[in-house]
Amino acid sequence: MSFNRRTVILFVFFVVAGSFATGATVVNGPADTFADDELAVQPADGPNGDYAYLNDDDEIAIDVSASNPNIRDPSFEGVNVGTTGRIDGVFEITYTGEEYAHVWIEYDGAGEVGFVADGDSIEGVRNNVTLAPNQTVTVGLAIDAGDAAAGTRLGADEFSIVANETAIGEQDGSASTSSPSSSTGDTDTVVTTRSPSADRREFVGSGIGRGKSVRFLADGMRLDGDALRLEGIDLEGVDDERVELDAAGSPDPFADAGALTAPTTPRSMAYLALEPDFAPAAVDATTIRFSATPAYLDATDTDPEDVTLYHRTDAGEWEEVPVEVVDDEVVEMLGLPEDRVHFRATTTGLSTFAVAERTPRFDVTEATVAPEAIDPGEAATVRATVRNGGGAADERTVTLTADGDPVANETVALEPNETATVAFDETFETVGAHEIAVDGTPVGTLIVGDPASDGESGSAEASGSAEAGGSAEASETDDATEADTGPTEEPGGVDLAELGGLLGALVVGVIGLALFRRLSRS
Structure with a gap:
């Protein structure tokens, strides 16, 4: 089915496909139909209905020009130049289904003509009208011929009727459109x-x-x-x-x-x-x-x-x-x-x-701590590279932790696929080995003080030392503390003075044995 484009003073042409096959009595003559024959379009009753007619292909045409075959008045030359107003009751749209239909018109004209129902626009989905079974809406034209000179041909514009069929009590149903x-x-x-x-x-x-x-x-x-x-x-x-x-x-x-x-x-x-x-x-x-x-x-x-x-x-x-x-x-x-x-x-x-x-998706891709060992009260620097691997920009707070406890925060703002380096310069007082992490990503172990010496000192204080003075109470004195912090004497060593005494005793024993034997022989 093709369009018959006409060049007229003002001409609007609408085509929908299908044949009308319904027993509904509300459609009282030939009509152009679509949406499974549940929507019928036909000229309206009354004199303005002459502007609409079915052409040789049984397609509805709307013609307000002198070429309209329904208007036989020789004095009619089409819409007057500069005309602004409405032509009511040009064609009718009838719904013959069993549910409800939301009906509107899609039209991309330049503003010379608009479609109205009861004086209000029926163009676009927001201006739709709801039709119950066998209900009809009468559509007219809002004309604005503007400043066109006499005889100017404004050309042909196509429009389409859209119907959304809705079941009773439901939100959505069956929708149909038929348009060029x-x-x-x-x-x-x-x-x-x-x-x-x-x-x-x-x-x-x-x-x-x-x-x-x-x-x-x-x-x-x-x-x-x-x-x-x-x-x-x-x-x-x-x-x-x-x-x-x-x-x-x-x-x-x-x-x-x-x-x-x-x-x-x-x-x-x-x-x-x-x-x-x-x-x-x-x-x-x-x-x-x-x-x-x-x-x-x-x-x-x-x-x-x-x-x-x-x-x-x-x-x-x-x-x-x-x-x-x-x-x-x-x-x-x-x-x-x-x-x-x-x-x-x-x-x-x-x-x-x-x-x-x-x-956004912030990830810590690399992190270091330096130095890895410090004395209590000294500072260590933790550096971390943060990347936004997500698809949106964002600002995020990055947290430094030691043994799972928060130590410091830094705020970083990143675009997608952007990276930044954050640095934490923090002082640590507690002696021991601390596990450092940035936003849950492990960095490494930071040694504060001498954890091994601290552990041995605590053990000696708890048990006391007999060699250093006898009892645990003695180890709590200043003298005992000084002894604990001095060199440790290794057991099992042989002193030279003790070795000389042993040798002297051995010589005396040998001489005595010899005298004893001589006396016995005599």
């Missing part, structure tokens, strides 16, 4: 979106021109309740005439993909699974559009600039996809909810994604 894509030239692309549940969407695009683009509207599909939502998916450079794409959201990891893991330790916020029915090469790029409530970002202390997206590759690795925060002006221009923060990311792969927050 702005990037497909004269090719009629029909887009349909269905919502089996609040966290699932089924997208179908057909009639796609080779190399063109398709925009799917997710209408706030839930990723984590209302806090995080999928707003839409855009496919660029599509080679197939028809594409199908299923989407599912969850605050928890999907079983087949597992939880997000990456060297920069990002914090996962929600997960999105995309299942296409087309080959990856059939699409040049995919843009994912999602949003978050400011309250959620504040509650989790998340800076919008730190929100990112990770894509799980076929090899099972998680790769980061750059995310852009959408400007407020763009949000307003696209008719997106202005009470949310909007994000978009472009990727070339389709599988499982994780919405995440970049977080």
Whole structure:
């Protein structure tokens, strides 16, 4: 189905695909239908309904120019130059389903014409109207021809009607759109979106021109309740005439993909699974559009600039996809909810994604203590290299400990992948061997004083020394203390004076023995 572009003073042309096949009596004539024949568009009753008609292809056309075949007044030359006002009751949109439908119009015109219902705009999702079964909304035109000169041709602009079908008592239901894509030239692309549940969407695009683009509207599909939502998916450079794409959201990891893991330790916020029915090469790029409530970002202390997206590759690795925060002006221009923060990311792969927050990760990569031995009351210097291996900048307090007890702190601020060296110059009084660490990372052992001598002195004081004076009480005196601190006498040595005495006694014994023998013989 192709567009019939007309060059007129002011012409608006709308096309939707499908044939009307419903028994609802509220549709009282030929109509153009879509959304499984549950939405019907037809000229309104009354004189202004002549501005809308079904063309030869049974497609609704809206023409307020002199070329309109329904207006046979030869004096009618189209909308007067400089006209500003409304034309009410031009066409009707009727919902024939069994639930409810939220209906609005997407239009990218230059402002010469707008669409109104009961005097209020019906353009953009925030201006939608809700239709009950067999209920109709009558749509008119708000005209502003401006300063155009007589006979000036303003050209043709396409618009689309979007309907979100909601089950009674539910938050989400089945959504359908049928519209020409702005990037497909004269090719009629029909887009349909269905919502089996609040966290699932089924997208179908057909009639796609080779190399063109398709925009799917997710209408706030839930990723984590209302806090995080999928707003839409855009496919660029599509080679197939028809594409199908299923989407599912969850605050928890999907079983087949597992939880997000990456060297920069990002914090996962929600997960999105995309299942296409087309080959990856059939699409040049995919843009994912999602949003978050400011309250959620504040509650989790998340800076919008730190929100990112990770894509799980076929090899099972998680790769980061750059995310852009959408400007407020763009949000307003696209008719997106202005009470949310909007994000978009472009990727070339389709599988499982994780919405995440970049977080800092401070690590001590190297640390030393010098000198390694000091006297009590002297200072030692501990140096540590700290690296931010995370994805976000931060400021962190680094703590020096001795035997697990805090000794000193230093504050360091680092950008991602930045390093800094912190130094602690601290005095230690307690004698002993102390285990030094920085933020839990072991540095080494610092010796204060002479732990071995201190231990032996304590042992001698406890037991006393008989050789130094007899009793433990004596060892507590000043004289005993001085003796303990002097050289220690080794037992088992032989003194020279003692050796001479022994030799003299031996000589005397030998002489006496000789005299005894002589006397005995005589």
